[in-house]
Amino acid sequence: MTLRTGRHFLQIPGPTNVPDSVLRAMAAPVIDHRGPEFQKLTNRLLPALATVFRTRGPVVVFPASGTGAWEAALVNTLSPGDRVLCFETGHFATLWRTMAEALGLDVDFVPGDWRRGADPEVLAARLAADPAHRIKAVCVVHNETSTGVTSRVPEIRAALDAADHPALLLVDTISSLASIDYHHDAWGVDVTVAGSQKGLMLPPGLSFNAVSDKALEAAAAARLPRSYWDWRPVIEANRNGFFPYTPATNLLYGLEEALRLLAAEGLPAVFARHSRHAAITRAAVRAWGLEVLCADEREHSSSLTAVLLPEEHDADKVREIVLERFDMSLGSGLGRLAGKVFRIGHLGCFNDLMLAGTLAGVRAGLELAGVPLAPAGEDPTPELLRTA
Missing domain, CATH: 3.40.640.10 (Type I PLP-dependent aspartate aminotransferase-like (Major domain))
Structure with missing residues (x-):
């Protein structure tokens, strides 16, 4: 073990x-x-x-x-x-x-x-x-x-x-x-x-x-x-x-x-924090050259982001690698989305550095799984976190 x-x-x-x-x-x-x-x-x-x-x-x-x-x-x-x-x-x-x-x-x-x-x-x-x-x-x-x-x-x-x-x-x-x-x-x-x-x-x-x-x-x-x-x-x-x-x-x-x-945090601040983390996550996913599952800009979730992989790649394999190599659990695709998406939860007791670690682990797992990504230099996550 x-x-x-x-x-x-x-x-x-x-x-x-x-x-x-x-x-x-x-x-x-x-x-x-x-x-x-x-x-x-x-x-x-x-x-x-x-x-x-x-x-x-x-x-x-x-x-x-x-x-x-x-x-x-x-x-x-x-x-x-x-x-x-x-x-x-x-x-x-x-x-x-x-x-x-x-x-x-x-x-x-x-x-x-x-x-x-x-x-x-x-x-x-x-x-x-x-x-x-x-x-x-x-x-x-x-x-x-x-x-x-x-x-x-x-x-x-x-x-x-x-x-x-x-x-x-x-x-x-x-x-x-x-x-x-x-x-x-x-x-x-x-x-x-x-x-x-x-x-x-x-x-x-x-x-x-x-x-x-x-x-x-x-x-x-x-x-x-x-x-x-x-x-x-x-x-x-x-x-x-x-x-x-x-x-x-x-x-x-x-x-x-x-x-x-x-x-103590205040509900408006709680909602703003969730919205900011969700926006950063979506920006990172798109910078990697991948697709966010939600197709309507008015309906993006502040609680989680579902990431759609190219057809030739297995989302569950990415999750398996991320868990084994980085001790991080990602959500699986459910029902008709099984194997097609993985889900990044960014809700609840969560902060900026946890998000940075999460996105770093996801990107590394995608690379190890052989999913083609845009160059790392195009990843906006560090700058978004600095200016948030």
Whole structure:
């Protein structure tokens, strides 16, 4: 077994690096989740969490991955046979569709090329063709983790408003919350889906639903089966500072510290940092003579960059070399992109020197894999970092 020195570079787009202070917070002793100390924690935590979602409404916390939050969003708001409109923006949008179908929903799946986000014009046309309002919900992945494409949610909301259509808007922010500017209330989102292991800088294990008043009204009439995922007992118990079942106590300790870090930096500064790192990464990829997968300049992700390799080269081979030689993990291509792209995560607890090391390792790995690149002298990364 090869001895590794230094820290592993975890440059997948989640789980992300966990700050040391968050790790220390989670190392606290387990406490009574029915006692007054835990009650105080909950009463501090939930308002701070709502601030990150930019909402005044409830945020429901489940001990689960983001997949659980997907299911909670669907089963709390919809009934068997309801029609939902989904956009094929990538692998995770496809998985959300599969879940909806398994739950007995009628899914209208708008096909896509995995290089662009949800199209507001297509949505407007589908809504115009639905005068009977059979569409009960529109499901959009804000930041598609498999592609590095960010859908324009305010334009999706505008299309719903222009059509005066009552469909709920459900948005997955699993890889965008606390990394890309997002407004649950102001953008008119009814259910926001999120997870702990990306911009929130925690290990996997917590999932979230931010819920609008309209979604709560829908939940009162929804008939899909729900028990564990039911919002109502969670919201009711939260009013008193508790949960209806055993919560992930130490992850909640870590969440409080992560929220403190985000507040100390300031959300506008957090978003600006992510945007700057993403722009530098794209500039480096293009200077190498390679192609960024996202094809619309309005939709580049600030959380990750997916790099498309020439057809004759295997992206997984590049990832294998980078891991073996430089102890750095890059994200794989998922679904139809397997072997065609690798993904560079630049979200969460991340800084300029980490980005410089990441890009240096990626370039060296590409060279070792025999991928033809532009001359090294054309790489703008050092200058971009100096002037950032």
